[in-house]
Amino acid sequence: MSISMKKMIAALVLSCPALAAAGDLPDAPFRNTPDERFTVSASPYYQQPERVIANRLKYLGKDGQTNHFCLVGYRWKAGGSQVWLHWSEEESLVFWRGNLDKEIRESSLMNELDGVKWGRDTYEEGDRAAMFPNTLSTRAWKQLAADCEKYGEKYVFEPFAGKR
Numbered sequence: 167m168s169i170s171m172k173k174m175i176a177a178l179v180l181s182c183p184a185l186a187a188a189g190d191l192p193d194a195p196f197r198n199t200p201d202e203r204f205t206v207s208a209s210p211y212y213q214q215p216e217r218v219i220a221n222r223l224k225y226l227g228k229d230g231q232t233n234h235f236c237l238v239g240y241r242w243k244a245g246g247s248q249v250w251l252h253w254s255e256e257e258s259l260v261f262w263r264g265n266l267d268k269e270i271r272e273s274s275l276m277n278e279l280d281g282v283k284w285g286r287d288t289y290e291e292g293d294r295a296a297m298f299p300n301t302l303s304t305r306a307w308k309q310l311a312a313d314c315e316k317y318g319e320k321y322v323f324e325p326f327a328g329k330r
Contacts, residue, residue, distance in 0.1 A: 170280055174319050175222035176180070189202070191313070192306075192309035192310060192313045193309070194302075194303060194305050194306035194310075194313075195302055195303065195306035195310070196240070196248075197200065197231065197294055198242065198244075199240060200240035200241060200248075201241055201242050201243045202240070202241050202243075203239060203240060203241070203317055204216075204239040204240070204241050204247065205239070205240060206237040206238070206239040206249050206318075206319055207319055208322050209239070209247075209264065210266055211251060211263075211264030211265060211266060211271070212237070212239075212264040212271070213268075213271070214327075215237055215319070215321065216321060217272055218271060218272055218274060218275050219251070219275065219321055219323065220236055220323060220326070221272055221273060221275065222273050222275040223323060223326075224327075225276040226257075226278055228256075229323075229325065229326050229327045230325050230327035231255070231325055232255075232322065232323065232324055232325060233253065233254075233255050233322070233323045233329075234253075234254040234255065234320070234321070234322050234323075235251060235252065235253050235254070235320070235321040235322075235323070236251075236252045236254075236314040236315055236318035236319060236320050236321065237249060237250070237251050237252075237262075237311055237314070237319045237321070238250055238252070238310070238314040238317060238319075239252060239310070248261065249261070249262045249264060250262065250310050250314060251275070251312070252311050252315065252318070254283070256281065256283065256285045257283060257284035257285070258281035258282065258284070259274040259281065259282045259302065259307060259310055259311060259314075260275060260280050260281045260282070261280070261282075262274065262275060279300070280300070282299075282300055282301060282302045282307065282309060287301045287302065288301065288302055288304045288307045289298055289301055289302075289303055289304065290303070290304060291304075295309065
């Protein structure tokens with residue numbers, strides 16, 4: 167392998183930490199541990215995540231404050247993927263399905279009931295709450311949030327109420 171090829175591969179690995187550190191993946195809430203992380207914004211299902219997140223903030227009336235988000239995507243070699251959005255200020259995780267259609271995608275996070283809020287929608291292992299939709303074990307919630315903060319794509323929104 168030529169030196170320029172090695173440099174190019176090194177630059178790619180260093181510029182995509184989600185791909186470089188795929189060995190330390192969370193095991194919860196998945197049935198099978200994912201095989202890799204992927205760069206969410208590079209997928210056609212999740213293009214322009216800033217617009218989608220801004221739409222969520224505006225819809226929920228949270229556009230007048232600073233908000234911190236991160237996105238992390240997981241993929242399995244056998245097929246399938248999942249994307250999670252962590253919203254720090256709301257202590258919330260949202261399972262985002264995305265969409266190829268721009269209009270549908272841009273409104274896909276405009277549902278106040280789709281988040282798993284820490285404390286409200288989390289449960290301890292073995293608790294009966296696990297039977298309800300939109301809940302996660304505290305272990306799964308902590309793993310996803312920490313993994314997102316460490317490897318995910320970060321977005322900070324300054325107050326923009328009335329500006330967009």
